[in-house]
Amino acid sequence: MKYLPLIWAALGRRKPRTILTGLSIAVAFLLYGMLNAVNVAFNNGVEIAGVDRLVTTGRYSITQILPYGHEAQIRSLPGVEQVAASNWFGGYYQDQRNFFPQFAVEQEAYLSMYPEIVLPAEQKQAFFNTRTGVVVAKTLAERFHWKLGDKIPMQAGIWPLKDGGNVWTFDLVGIFDTANPKDRSQYEMMLIRYDYFDEARQFAKGTAGWYVSKIKNANEAGTLAKQIDALFANSPNETRTDTEKAFNQGFIKQLGDIGLIIRSILGAVFFTLLFLTGNTMMQSVRERIPELAVLKTLGYSDPLVLALVLGESLLLTLIAALVGLGLATILLPGMAAHLPGFSGLTITAQAAVAALGIATLLAIVVGLPPALRAMRLDIVTALSGH
Amino acid sequence: MSEAIVSLRGVSKSYVRGKQSVEVLQKLDLSISRGDFLALMGPSGSGKTTLLNLIGGLDHPSAGEVVVGGQRIDQLSSGALAQWRSHHVGFVFQFYNLLGVLSAEKNVELPLLLTPLSKAQRARHVATALEIVGLADRAKHKPSELSGGQAQRVAIARALVADPTLLVCDEPTGDLDRKTADEILGLLQTLNRQHGKTIVMVTHDPKAAEYATHQLHMDKGRLIEQSANA
Ligand SMILES: Nc1ncnc2c1ncn2[C@@H]1O[C@H](COP(=O)(O)OP(=O)(O)O)[C@@H](O)[C@H]1O
Numbered sequence: 001m002k003y004l005p006l007i008w009a010a011l012g013r014r015k016p017r018t019i020l021t022g023l024s025i026a027v028a029f030l031l032y033g034m035l036n037a038v039n040v041a042f043n044n045g046v047e048i049a050g051v052d053r054l055v056t057t058g059r060y061s062i063t064q065i066l067p068y069g070h071e072a073q074i075r076s077l078p079g080v081e082q083v084a085a086s087n088w089f090g091g092y093y094q095d096q097r098n099f100f101p102q103f104a105v106e107q108e109a110y111l112s113m114y115p116e117i118v119l120p121a122e123q124k125q126a127f128f129n130t131r132t133g134v135v136v137a138k139t140l141a142e143r144f145h146w147k148l149g150d151k152i153p154m155q156a157g158i159w160p161l162k163d164g165g166n167v168w169t170f171d172l173v174g175i176f177d178t179a180n181p182k183d184r185s186q187y188e189m190m191l192i193r194y195d196y197f198d199e200a201r202q203f204a205k206g207t208a209g210w211y212v213s214k215i216k217n218a219n220e221a222g223t224l225a226k227q228i229d230a231l232f233a234n235s236p237n238e239t240r241t242d243t244e245k246a247f248n249q250g251f252i253k254q255l256g257d258i259g260l261i262i263r264s265i266l267g268a269v270f271f272t273l274l275f276l277t278g279n280t281m282m283q284s285v286r287e288r289i290p291e292l293a294v295l296k297t298l299g300y301s302d303p304l305v306l307a308l309v310l311g312e313s314l315l316l317t318l319i320a321a322l323v324g325l326g327l328a329t330i331l332l333p334g335m336a337a338h339l340p341g342f343s344g345l346t347i348t349a350q351a352a353v354a355a356l357g358i359a360t361l362l363a364i365v366v367g368l369p370p371a372l373r374a375m376r377l378d379i380v381t382a383l384s385g386h
Numbered sequence: 387m388s389e390a391i392v393s394l395r396g397v398s399k400s401y402v403r404g405k406q407s408v409e410v411l412q413k414l415d416l417s418i419s420r421g422d423f424l425a426l427m428g429p430s431g432s433g434k435t436t437l438l439n440l441i442g443g444l445d446h447p448s449a450g451e452v453v454v455g456g457q458r459i460d461q462l463s464s465g466a467l468a469q470w471r472s473h474h475v476g477f478v479f480q481f482y483n484l485l486g487v488l489s490a491e492k493n494v495e496l497p498l499l500l501t502p503l504s505k506a507q508r509a510r511h512v513a514t515a516l517e518i519v520g521l522a523d524r525a526k527h528k529p530s531e532l533s534g535g536q537a538q539r540v541a542i543a544r545a546l547v548a549d550p551t552l553l554v555c556d557e558p559t560g561d562l563d564r565k566t567a568d569e570i571l572g573l574l575q576t577l578n579r580q581h582g583k584t585i586v587m588v589t590h591d592p593k594a595a596e597y598a599t600h601q602l603h604m605d606k607g608r609l610i611e612q613s614a615n616a
């Protein structure tokens with residue numbers, strides 16, 4: 001591309017302005033990269049959720065507790081293979097900011113339902129044999145420098161101990177990973193034994209937060225969910241059963257429509273950018289009318305002049321977009337370290353391609369008006385100043 | 387009389403200003419021979435630049451025929467004209483019109499970017515052109531680092547580099563002091579005499595016109611006399 005030096009030089013004409021414009025584009029793409037990664041992480045949870053797992057919660061709220069007796073009834077349905085009572089522990093380690101999810105689950109049933117959680121056999125056995133035992137995700141163990149055999153004091157957030165104490169001390173007996181490293185952030189959690197939890201807590205004994213059921217045939221999910229809810233219809237503890245996927249979606253919806261929020265933020269950012277960059281490009285062409293007229297005098301055709309101006313816009317936008325995405329790639333791991341459940345934050349190839357697509361579109365939208373103006377420039381008028 | 391390289395027949399040009407149409411050139415006939423160095427003189431507003439623009443294929447006449455290098459250019463589309471200019475005409479302006487962000491050699495290279503020449507070939511042509519105008523040692527300088535005379539030499543090198551049929555100069559010394567102007571005019575004369583370049587130069591400076599082989603005077607859009615310099 002022999003015209004590249006010419007395009008490059010034109011961008012260097014007013015360096016501070018070009019750099020400022022480039023920086024604002026870069027920041028927009030940095031934001032795009034980060035928010036997109038967050039969005040992907042959120043949706044990952046929905047994507048990987050098992051289609052053969054159902055989640056049964058209280059009919060009106062996921063915070064409603066259910067009697068433990070529900071479990072046996074659900075299990076009695078022919079299509080159901082396994083049921084695990086689950087509870088939200090809601091504590092924290094050392095500092096409230098060190099947030100990560102902890103679940104009290106029926107360990108054997110739960111682990112058999114989640115083959116994606118990979119735990120060495122002897123650690124699994126230790127978990128089954130130790131009532132105060134917990135297993136944690138590898139990423140968490142790394143973050144808090146925990147090793148097997150450690151005693152982990154957890155501050156109770158919701159559930160005090162029988163004796164009124166607020167510190168639950170668990171034994172770390174297992175460190176698990178996910179079968180697919182991509183799923184790590186979804187399972188960045190601590191699993192506590194339900195039996196111990198239920199016995200040691202001060203109130204709400206004999207209840208569960210929700211039940212996870214593994215069903216024999218994923219095709220029956222809809223029917224089974226209805227059957228489960230029918231079991232408890234008109235009882236004081238009515239239920240609502242969904243596939244895990246639908247449940248996760250619903251859970252995310254409770255946080256607000258992340259996708260919509262992200263799109264709105266980015267929309268506003270890029271809309272502003274449109275004016276900023278558009279103004280810069282227009283100004284830059286306006287200042288160069290005589291120079292552009294000279295190029296035309298030398299025989300540069302109208303389409304070539306159009307291409308040169310568009311090229312400028314493209315070069316600026318693409319470089320800035322790459323800088324922004326590069327920064328996002330560098331900053332994401334640091335950001336993820338402060339956001340539990342997001343250890344896998346990355347810019348996917350798809351997001352990068354989309355970003356470059358957006359950059360190209362931006363370049364064309366802001367570059368076209370000045371490029372057309374440059375193209376239509378009348379040499380004689382421009383040179384004489386008439 | 388040798389072969390005519392530029393020939394105008396019945397050329398008129400009018401501009402529309404508001405509701406009025408102003409006839410800037412009136413039924414001009416003109417013939418310039420290959421190897422001529424023509425000085426086009428006349429008061430300001432007499433139509434010199436307009437005429438030069440028609441010869442250089444920057445503009446279309448309202449009427450008449452313009453033939454340059456054997457080709458009628460008055461009816462070419464603006465796209466075809468652009469291509470024609472890149473092959474046949476080199477332009478030199480009063481205010482040099484260099485691109486400020488480009489070094490001297492990059493400015494000189496501009497017309498060559500339109501040719502199929504390789505990078506190495508372009509570099510060779512640029513070096514030769516800068517050599518001819520005596521600025522080989524200023525190749526890397528930006529226009530802002532050059533004096534007026536040097537900048538005009540770069541502009542002349544740029545006009546020359548694609549080896550055009552015709553050099554067209556509009557007041558090339560209008561912005562220069564006497565001494566520098568003489569140097570530039572000497573350079574144009576050399577190009578005409580030693581390199582056989584046909585040059586059409588607009589000037590209102592009689593001293594400048596003395597460097598030319600022919601002089602032509604314009605007034606109110608008409609040619610009034612044609613004289614050959616000794
Ligand atoms: N693009 C244009 N539009 C309108 N009038 C023009 C234009 N170009 C030149 N003129 C007019 O044509 C006349 C001749 O202009 P010009 O050829 O530039 O004269 P000169 O170069 O001899 O000073 C002037 O009156 C000028 O105002």
Ligand SMILES: [Mg+2]
Nearest residue numbers: 434435436556
């Ligand atoms: Mg003039």
